[in-house]
Amino acid sequence: MITLENLSKTFRSTSGSVVALDDVTFDVQAGVIAGVVGPAGAGKSTLARVLSLRERPDSGVFRLDGRNTSALDERSLRVARSRIGVVPSGDSLLGQRTAAGNIALPLEQAGMDGPQRRERVGKVLDLIGMTDKAATYPAELSPGQRQRVAVARALIGDPAVVLADDPTASLDADGAAGVLAVLDRARAELGATVLVATQDASVVRRIADDVAVLENGRLLEAGRLLDLVRDQESTVAKAVLPAIDGPVPDGYAGVADVVLVGFAAVGSLLPEAASRFGTDISVTGGGVTKIGETPVARFRLALLGAGAEAALGWLAERGGAVHRHPVPRPRAA
CATH class of the missing domain: 3.40.50.300 (P-loop containing nucleotide triphosphate hydrolases)
Known part of the structure; x- marks a missing residue:
């Protein structure tokens, strides 16, 4: 040592x-x-x-x-x-x-x-x-x-x-x-x-x-x-993960940058979150790399549906590193 x-x-x-x-x-x-x-x-x-x-x-x-x-x-x-x-x-x-x-x-x-x-x-x-x-x-x-x-x-x-x-x-x-x-x-x-x-x-x-x-x-x-x-x-x-370019998209119920580590997390957590909470999850940026033999993803997610916040919380509970972005409020008419 x-x-x-x-x-x-x-x-x-x-x-x-x-x-x-x-x-x-x-x-x-x-x-x-x-x-x-x-x-x-x-x-x-x-x-x-x-x-x-x-x-x-x-x-x-x-x-x-x-x-x-x-x-x-x-x-x-x-x-x-x-x-x-x-x-x-x-x-x-x-x-x-x-x-x-x-x-x-x-x-x-x-x-x-x-x-x-x-x-x-x-x-x-x-x-x-x-x-x-x-x-x-x-x-x-x-x-x-x-x-x-x-x-x-x-x-x-x-x-x-x-x-x-x-x-x-x-x-x-x-x-x-x-x-x-x-x-x-x-x-x-x-x-x-x-x-x-x-x-x-x-x-x-x-x-x-x-x-x-x-x-x-x-x-x-x-x-x-x-x-x-x-x-x-x-x-x-910032040095080793895939970059996320472009502005934060608007018009969604939730937007977050998420890091997922490991084969199971990268391969299955997003589809399961979408199904479990009735949420449409779109990947709008980022990608997947490998650290050693371990796949690691950094994605920007845009979510639609009432279950968006619950889906992000569930991802965090299962080891995802979730950084939420403020979602613009609709302007009053």
Whole structure:
């Protein structure tokens, strides 16, 4: 488990002080994928360096499995670092080494013998789906394949935590999908806790269980992704849910924006509400997306009939996040 308590970090520059992290507090449970999302300059890369134990915070505490990492002696710090695999941003492979050679490098540095190295490298190459590229040099690989090798190198030491700093930057859709699939597999098959720092909210939508949103070094919100999207005013909901464009329609008994989570809710709640309350329900905006493997809908609903308000209340009772819009009153003649 990762715990950040009031973490702050400031850097000196020629123009003065730059606050990279400002009193950041959140938790990441073991065995989840957490996304740290925000624009350039939000503090994501600084946070990644602190979590990889390459940078110390000015104040606050980073706990790894309950231990305050700032209080570790040099030997304990080396042990803690060995439990954290890092996928750097950008192209980080050594051009003179094959894919297998790049992946094996941390094991060579640790002094592992050849047969053990080859066995471990073979398993990780299989995990990333690149067994046939073991003897291929980076220049002959696609950008997505090179990044998958970088992820494999971070996994080779069987870390408890994997930190990936903007791992899909500059990749095409197929390359990004391959990298995200490998990170998801690292959590599912190796039990690693994965933190992904990214500017791309779609990365979070596709693989994250938890999310933390940074802006100018400050934490705007953090929590379970499927919980945060239920609040339609949250930063996360606005970033990952289908947009609703256009004005609120008039002439209806009720108008509401509704978020529905899960196969059953998305597939059956609206028809059942219409039937149960004798209400005509029209979807006038929004759509359906997936968060991981879970379908999530955000719809703008326009309702006709005396049961409109009861139908909206029933949707809310069954887990729908309902935001009602004022309905214009008819003008007096």
